[in-house]
Amino acid sequence: MERIVKERDRLLRRSARLLGLTGTFAALLCFAVPGSIEFASLTVLIPSFALLIAALYRVGVNGSLVWAGVAVAAGASIVLLVHLATIGALAAFTGVGASPTGLTSAAETGVRFISSWALASIAVILVTSLGRMLLLAAAFAVTAATTIAATATAPEGLLTLCAVIAGWALACALGTLLAVGVVRAARRISNIGRAHRAERQASETEAQRRQGARLLHDTVLATLTLLAHQGVGVSADALVQQAGDDARLLRQLRLGTAPLPAAASEYNLKTPVEESTLGNTLEAVKQRFGRMGLSVSWHGTGQVLLPADILDAFLGSLAECLENVRRHAGVEEAHVTITDDDTTIRAMVTDNGVGFDQSSIAEGRLGFKESVVARLKEIGGNVRVFSAPGSGTTVVLEVPK
């Protein structure tokens, strides 16, 4: 926060300098125009203008309150000198007597630029603390008093006074808004930063997962290279098949449901359907549920090769059963036993949870029917459910090898 406060103060003082110098030069232009004030009177103003410009410049460099005070004094002296020159009080120095028509309209515009613009810009840096606000009040009082003294009798005196008040009000508003805006933005940014740090960690994990998927990427790279070479030496059908398998694995990797990469696939253009080992993929399912608070124990064999579509359906159904255990059984542990014979692979999902009355829901549950029963039927498998209230649930999934 300390650094952002520093940045805020720099923004405030630079804005103050920008506004102040612009107003000062506009005022100088008004006084310098022929017919505004006598040339001799103008020369008296020059040192004050130089001081005002220097002071505003220094305020922009380091925000010094001393220079802010000097700026206000210099500006007030300009206004007063213009007034004195108009009533002839400076005749001893300039030889110019009192102006018979009073303050010219051009000179009044100049005064307006000084008090309502150049000096008001100082207010931008005086709104950040209570102490500074007291100085702000003093600076405003000085400016307003000198301006009233100089323009009270001028034709547009009231307008000038309004302009001074409005100018200072605007400068205060600008300073406050900038100060509040910066602090607010900084707070917001630090929140974004926190979120970003989490995102970075997630993306790091994700990248490592992807980089870890070496074997998968090996096959993808090989396929891409073959495609680049127009599939020389490989039949188009085999290439299409391989592309489909690779795309599916990349999709799994992207969606995060991927079987662990090391087991992702083998690269074999000869066999019609690609096969995957089961062991490591089961481990991935276990880890996923472990993270969600259901510990899964595996029993039996893990080294089984399955065609890709059967593996997908089998794992999907198994995960769905475990999801049901996690949500409905009210226990934190489930057992999965995998057995296989020559034709069939079988998974038994068992829990000691609340169980349910099979006659009441059994097949009627659309979720279970769609996600498990239908999925397994499609690949020629089937599912059996055994359960009674209070005595846990057992689901047996069977798929052909």
Place this chain on the structure above:
Amino acid sequence: MMSIADLASSSQTPQRATAAPIEEDTLGTVASTGKRRARGTPRRVGKSTGSRIIEEHAGSLGTGLLGVGAMFVCVTFALFSLARFVTLWSEYPAPLAAAGAWLLFAGLLVAAGVVIRHNDDRLPDWMFFVFLGGLAGVIALDLIAVWSLGDVAATASAAVAAGVGLVAVVGVRAARELWTAAAAVGTILLAADLLDGDIDTDRLVPTVSMLGQAVLPALLGALIVRSFRRLVTLELDRVLVQSTVSAPRYAVGMLASEELARLDLAAEQLLEGVASGATTLPLEPKLAQRAASLATELRLHLIEGRRETWLHHAITESDLLGRRVTLSDPGTLAGLLDPRQRDGLFSAIWLLAGEAGTKVAKQGRPTLQLTLGPIAVDRDLGPLHKVIVPITIETTGVARGRVDPATWDAVRRVGKHVDSMRGGSLCIEIECLADNPADS
């Protein structure tokens, strides 16, 4: 069942045998594009990440508040012009035109305010142009109203307010657009003032006053809001990049990570196309080239291993640091620093890079040269399980007097340091005590 090694070799053999003669050629051409990307992409992506986040949070990053303030400024200035309009009412040759101008102006302000508020602090291009068109209408109506008086500078009211009206959109449009618009308003008013009758030096001050009121608020407002936006952008850049400090010794980094995900997705889509039959085999030359370049880029990301230190990521991801700092850390020693030291080093570099002369930076020359290592082994002063990582920060165009005092606090957190002036610029050598990676 085959082992993994068998699978790998059996899959590689046929491919090599068939593709060898072409591969050299493809890899040769493709590898060069891959490298070009590798150097060119990070900065572009980094920039877009930052600006995307700014875009997402446009309203909450302070510009919303400034918009409210801008409206206040706008209304206050307009009140003065309105006062003039009221006092001159009886003298207008065509008062209805002037009144119409004011009604249109008020309508535009309200509309702009409502749209900006409800559009999450954004103003679409076409609405901005409608707004500008409306302001042009205001100026035209007002000039019609006062034209026959022959003194535009002293009598125009809504036309001056129209220039101030630009302030209302200062928080939602780029400074350059507003300057152009303000310049256009100024030019129109000046031209009208010159053409309305005889030119007289006595009437110069009303002209200056009118132009000052009409043009300066938008000009200065846009400047101030621009500095505000720069401050916020820089702070956002710093905060986003600072999150690298907590990275492990080697990290893939946000950019490489996004890049890898992008490449995987592109490969997936291409393969999907082939598998579904949407893309016919053999591939057209353009697609084949794309497959080859995807393979090369993936290979660069995966097999060569894109592991870099947090410091490397911080510098490549940051807009500010990326432009001004070059890092030489062949031993990837930055990863050895503990969080406190990393934070110190990062702050020191950030402060020095912010200070480094902008003139030099604009020429595209880096102004900070950061060198880490080699590890000093012949010191027996420190504890056995520690190593000394020498860090040298050589600057260009940084005078010692202009360095933020906070820099030295930050450097002290990294380790013992010696500073010197070389060729008029600061050079800091730090001895950083870090855990020996061999022991961990």
